[in-house]
Amino acid sequence: METPSATVFNVQKFSLDDGPGIRTTVFLKGCPLRCAWCANPESQLGAPQVLWDRRQCVGCGTCAAGSGAVTLDEKGVHVDHARVKDAEAVAGLCPHGALTVAGETRTADDVAEECLQDLPFYQESGGGVTVSGGEPLLWPDFVEALAARMHGHGVPMAVETTGCVSEAAFARALESLDLVLFDVKHPNEAWHMDGTGVGLGLIRKNLVQALRWAEAGGEVLFRTPVIFGYNDGAAAGIAEMLHGAAREAGFSGTPRLQLLPLHQFGEGKYDKLGREYGLRDERPLHEEDLEPMAEELRALGIDAFV
Incomplete structure (x- = not known):
């Protein structure tokens, strides 16, 4: 059987921001969203x-x-x-x-071999491999195959997702993952459409799927990139959306949410793609700026942290 492949645009070793421990983050191309703040604009198209x-x-x-x-x-x-x-x-x-x-076409076997070069670091730190993007679940065969290879060596597998994929693709991915990092951009349909170019329909459905999976023993961490003037005042709506999904899923725990400050590290990539960066003049946020929003979320029953 042919090994599944995907268009990979980066393999970042010694990552500390995409799950616990020391990790390797594999970035795949292709995304249905067009977020104005996207730090990886080269990830949006699926081809090199x-x-x-x-x-x-x-x-x-x-x-x-x-x-x-x-x-x-x-x-x-x-x-x-x-x-x-x-x-x-x-x-x-x-x-x-x-x-x-x-971007280049790479097989799951090829990427697994590169990731396993750092097996001792995963074992010592409780780390593993995270597949990000783009939207990595647009490549379900690749994600499933890479997870199987990682699990064969006892390496945990995580995915960072927008949740904007088919319910079938999302459900299939959950069967092979240990951790889901689920982005939550905005709780309002119109604002979400304005900021990302897509609505909340599929995302809401997959929020429920993720929490059902968490109730059965999986681990889900929601993450919100906080953009000044866009969603920094949306704490109540975010809490309501997560609580609503938890009720529908029958989730008995407390949703966990990490707030991430806007940064402009990807600004130079827009120039290389011949595109304008829409948030060039936006005020960057720092972790300390997000603590009041985290406190508000905690008061609303969300396990929020920065």
Whole structure:
């Protein structure tokens, strides 16, 4: 049987932010959301993409001459990603290394081999492997196969998800996971649509699925990236949404929620993709800024922390 594959754009070792202990985070491409604050805009399309680095570019025009998907004007190089058939070939046109590729097709066996290089660190720290994105559950075969390989070596497997996938794909993933990190962006349908480009329908259904799984022994941690002026005042709505899902799921515990401050670490990636970063002038938040929101959530019955 052929080993499942996915488009991987990064494998980050020694990660401390995507689950307990020392972890390897595997980032997959493809996402149904278009969050204005996305720190990994190169994750949104499922296929490999060509990135342009203006610092390396000398404006020679070799790339534009060699590919109809590339143009050059006074503002720099522009890549029409929809017209790129072979990202590696297009990137290879640049003699100065200004064009690179985000994403490559990799098998679960290949990625598992790389992750297992750090097996001693997982064992010593209680860590494991986390699959993120993008939306990793768009690649259910890959996630399931990687989880099987990790579990064969006693390594816990986690996934970071938007929950915006089919109920069937979500249910299938739960069968092979030890931890689900479930993003909660906004509790209001219109605000969620405005900030992410998608509604809450599937997300609400999968919130319930996740909590049913947690009631049966799984571990779910909800996470909210807090954006000033967008959801920093939505504590009551978030608490109501989580409590409603818990009641529907028959979940007897207390939902856990981690608040994450907005950062602009991914800003430079937008330039490489030829896109505007919508939150360029937004005020960055720090952990101490989120403590009042965490206190409000705790008062509303949510186990919230920063």
